[in-house]
Amino acid sequence: MSNNMNGTNKGKRLSRRKFIVRGGLGSIGLLALGSCVFINPLRRSAYGISESLVLPYSGKGTEANLWFEFTTENTLIFHSPKVEMGQGIFTGYAQIIADELDIHIDQIIVQAAATNTGILDRFTTGGSLSIAQLYKPLREMAAMMRQMILNEAANKLNIGKNALILRNGMIEYTGGALSYAKALEGVKDWKLPKKFDLKSNSEFKHIGKPIARVDLEDKIVGAPIFGTDAEMENMLHATILRPEHIGSKMREVNYSEAEKMPGVVRVVEGDGWLGIVAETFSEALAARRKVNVSWDIPKIWTEKDLRAYLKVGEGKRMVTQKEGSALEKEDEACISMEFSSPIGAHAQMEPNGAVAKVENGKAIIIMSTQSIGATQKSVAKALGFKTKDVNVVAKYLGGGFGRRLDTSHAVEVALMAREVGRPIKYSFTRKEEFQNDMFRPPTHHIVKGKMAPNGRLSHLEHHYASGDVAINSLLMPPAMSKMLGTDVGAMRGANVMYGNIKNRRAVQWHKTLPFATSFWRSLGLLANTFAIESFIDEMALNHQIDPIQLRLDSLAEDETQTRIKKVIQLAAEKSQYQNELQGNRAMGFAASIDVGAPCAHVAEVSLINNVLKVEKVTCVFDCGLAVNPDQVKAQCEGSIIMGISAAMHEKMGIKDGRLYPINYGTYDMALMKHSPKEIDVHLIQGVDDPLPVGEPPLGPIAAAIGNAIRRLTGKRLTDLPMKLA
Amino acid sequence: MKISFKINKEERLVDVDGNTPLLWVIRDILHLKGTKFGCGKAACGACTIHVDGKAVRSCSMPIKMVAEKKITTIEGLSDGKLLHPVQEAWKKEVVPQCGYCQPGFIMATAAMLDKIPNPTDEDIDQNIINVCRCGTYYRMRKAIHLAASLMDKDEQ
Incomplete structure (x- = not known):
């Protein structure tokens, strides 16, 4: 795409009535407009959306929505349709606005929009979409606002626009300067610019820079913000x-x-x-x-009941990937392995x-x-x-x-x-949280594959059973679930990403469990990738093939496949990947692609006194344009540590018919002592726009750890959480 | 019962059931919201404060136990306008994500550094046992070492 998009305001794209101006309360100018402007007219198929594409931002377009508010102190309040839950999106928004509006980042306050501002995002805050969805609309809106400020200032000062320079929230001219707030004073009727220019990437001063989080100070002094x-x-x-x-x-x-x-x-x-x-x-x-x-x-459920209830071959069957031919049932050259993951709790800190x-x-x-x-x-x-x-x-x-x-x-x-x-x-009390979570559903997987005589995989099949993720959720009306027939959340990462494996199958087996299960960071991605990438590693070991070469050979040539290849190659290089055991340490490799963002991890695991520990993780992540590279890295680090917790510690069970445990501590989670001392993140910009960031780096972590453990101990651990007996 | 104590250098007197957890007195009676409720069973550390300089999980300490004692919460950790070195280090390393657990970790770290001015990684592993769901441990460890060196400088 072009970095130098010239936003043109055509009448049919934007309604003038959608702009409103209000006074009072210290606000002098409010920019509000119908977000219907930004609804991508292209309705993508649900399968496509869940596979790789970023949903367009889709706010409610029926009423005027308040986005920007200037105060008399020359501060800009951005009413964000998305909430901040830790991923640093408010900082990203401030960076985007600062660049397009030529305003200092300290002059921007980002706050979650209350529903009475009219700003509502129908797709909620989630799916790691907040920056990816709003990147373009927010740039356009800030650029439009800038143009209007310039126009107002030119009128007020009676100076040609070309003689005005907008910088740090000020309009500079020969002999003086005017604040944006002053320029906007008394404006009753916005004159919508016919044309406004977006900055080119080379003009960015904030986008792409590791700027400190805008909520940093509040969060270290204990401000009452939650x-x-x-x-x-x-x-x-x-x-x-x-x-x-x-x-x-x-x-x-x-x-x-x-x-x-x-x-x-x-x-x-x-x-x-x-x-x-x-x-x-x-x-x-x-x-x-x-x-x-x-x-x-009605029934005292046990863990055994649950395992029997949720397994491949049971429930609603749906083929989610079908390329080439299926494996013959009696094929002796076919290898088959079974994997599982447990019920996972969110355990977010704020009840x-x-x-x-x-x-x-x-x-x-x-x-x-x-x-x-x-x-x-x-x-x-x-x-x-x-x-x-x-x-x-x-x-x-x-x-x-x-x-x-x-x-x-x-x-x-x-x-x-x-x-x-x-x-x-x-x-909620913490017990209430643990017993009434919308859990990550347990999963069961059977992966089958076959190696061709040329040392390449000819077949790979992934059968996966899962409870509800998207189905029965507020975001997925029953009619839509029925229409799709597939749980698109459970499907995340379930299809085989390797385009050069000619015969690929993924089959979903869905059941609704007797307790609520739903979205847990990265949805099906973590467990699905664990199954597939552990299996590929085992095939490489069995055939004495380098696991990285096997992956590269399994990828085709198109643009996305090439981006996956680059991530894999760079991870091997940066980690100085060794396939052999190094004393009491070993490395494990795994990769995945989620919502168009490929990621590879190399986990270095030690075994000392029968204790497994992840010592170092090298992460390579193609996140597209990183609006804030430091915060993208923070998301990688967080995903890796949360992933270690899920891969090696966490498990909700059932005791006396109740979900158990009911508190931290007994619900075993990764702590400081389990956290790697080295996390080396490398970002690649494989596409021009920002991609979702908060979840894709969770994908490969469990498999990378399992693959390292296999080399350390000779044992292939196939059930999460991975524990030595 | 009437209980008096000093909190963030201020004398306070409350009249509550003596078994009320200190956390709720701090949050709901004194309206200091930096100390967080996480689990109610001293299992996560989100409510960590200092009582007479020692790290305490306030959700599980009855108010009657702190009569005539000195309490410090995150709001009183820094002296005046400057940030405490632990907060300064946290800022420098851009540690917080959601931020909810961070005051508890900062208070636990400040208490540890009082006891162990130059902690090894092992000291950190053994003493900093709060829970952070966002997984900021990696940056916290760096910030703890940085805080130790900042405090070292302050003393010289």
Whole structure:
């Protein structure tokens, strides 16, 4: 694509009515426009989307949406349709705006847009899409705003536009300077520029630079920026009693004793839950312990039941990849291996919850959520309000990882707040989090393949069983699930990426589990890549072929395949990959491609006193244009460490019919001592635009570790988490 | 019961049930939100503060245990306008992602450096046992070593 896009404002692309100007509250100029402008008219097929493409940004186009707001202090507030959950997207947005608007980065405040600003992204914050989707629209909008400031200034100063220089939020001219705020003062009617220029890449001063995060200071001084930090006047606290056994329901409940506990204001009976509202959270928790409940428990689930229930060959079958011919059943040259991954918890550090106030037919919900729009709608529906009478204010998220794509508990808080007539803060306890997560589903895989006499793979088949990821989620209406027939989330990374393996198959076996499973950072990618890349490594070892050469030979020649090749080659080079055991250390190699972004990891694992440790990871990642290379690297580091945790530690089980464990510590996670002391990240810009960054580097990590362990111990570990017996 | 203590150099008196976890007094009565609720069982360290200079997980400490003691939270860690060297190091290494666990880690690190001014990697592994879900451990380790050297310089 061209780096020098000249944005032309054609009438049919942009409606002048969508611009509004409001005054007061210290704001002097607000730029609002219908985001329908930016909906890519090209509707891509759902398969294509899940495979490699970046969904277009798709906001609601029915009302004017507030994007930019200038204050009298010459500060620009950007109302972001996406929330910040740690990936540094607010910093990326500030960089993009700073470049196109010629404003200093310190003059920009990025904040999550409340629903009453009109900015809503139908596709939520997730899928690592926030920078990739908004890169172009945001540049265009900032460039348009710049042009309007220039036009206004030229009018006010009565100086030709060519004699004006825009820099650091100031308009400079011979003999003086005018701030953007001054230039915008008194503007009642925006004159939309017919033409505006985007900066060329060579003019970027912020994009592509490792600028420090805009939220850095707040996050090291403990500023009250998270959903759980919100307070309202006269606020009460609530806890909720929920079923603990898988599939169980409340039958009878007696809370007369709880009602008499100190501080208790009200006990609220909900549909399948019981809310205890008290003056303090501690009092609410104490009262909850006094509630007597009898439960309907239709079945005491065991881990064995689950393994039998979810396996390849069971459930709804769907072929997700079909190239060439299938392996013959009786083919003796065919190798087959089985893999599995367990239920995974999100375990994000900030517990879910919300603060809600319902008064005079309107509701305000303050919370950490990835799904502002869906939350607003569900609260409105539950209260019988119009959607516009519910304002959801999103704060910084203390981790998301997919968990907060469903924040329907906002409904429960709103109902309690209405019943009690006072604002209420509700917070999950950690036990509630672990038992009511929207878990990463367990998976089961059978991978089969065959080596041709020329030392190349002729066949590769991946059969994978998974619980719901996208199916039954808020983002995937039942009708769409039915139409697709495939869980596109479980499919991430499931298809064989190697184009030169002539015969490739991927077959999904889907079942809905008796507890909620959903999106967990990178969806199916981690487990699917673990299965396929472990298998390829085993084939290389069995045939005494260099595992990197086998991968390179398996790739075809087109543009994407070449980008995968480059990532693999550079990872081998930068890690100085050794296929042989080095004393008590060994290296393991793996690669994947997710949403068009290829990544390769080399894990260096040691075995000392029967303890496995990842000492170093070399990561090569083709992320396209890195708006902030330091934060892309931070995402790689984070993905690697979260991946180590999933690959070697984490496992949710079932105990006495309940999901278990119920807290940190017993839910074994990677800590400081398990974290590699060296993480060497190399970024490649294989395409001109930014690609999704937060999830693709999770893909190869489990397989890379497993491949190293195979060389260290001679054992092929096929079940996550990988543990030595 | 009435309990008095010093928090961030200020004398405070609260009248609550003596078994109330210190965390909730800090967050909901004193409105200091930098100390976080993570697990309620002293398992994650998000609520780490200092009591008489020692790192304590405040979610599991009853308020009655801190009568007449000195408490420091993240809000009181730095002296006046300057950042504490641990915060300075955190800033330099751009450690936080979501940021929720970071005050707990910063408080745990400050307490460790008080005890072990020049920690080895092994000291860090043994003493910094909080949970970070974003996986910022790699940068934290670098920041801890940097903080140690910054504090070393301060003393010279």
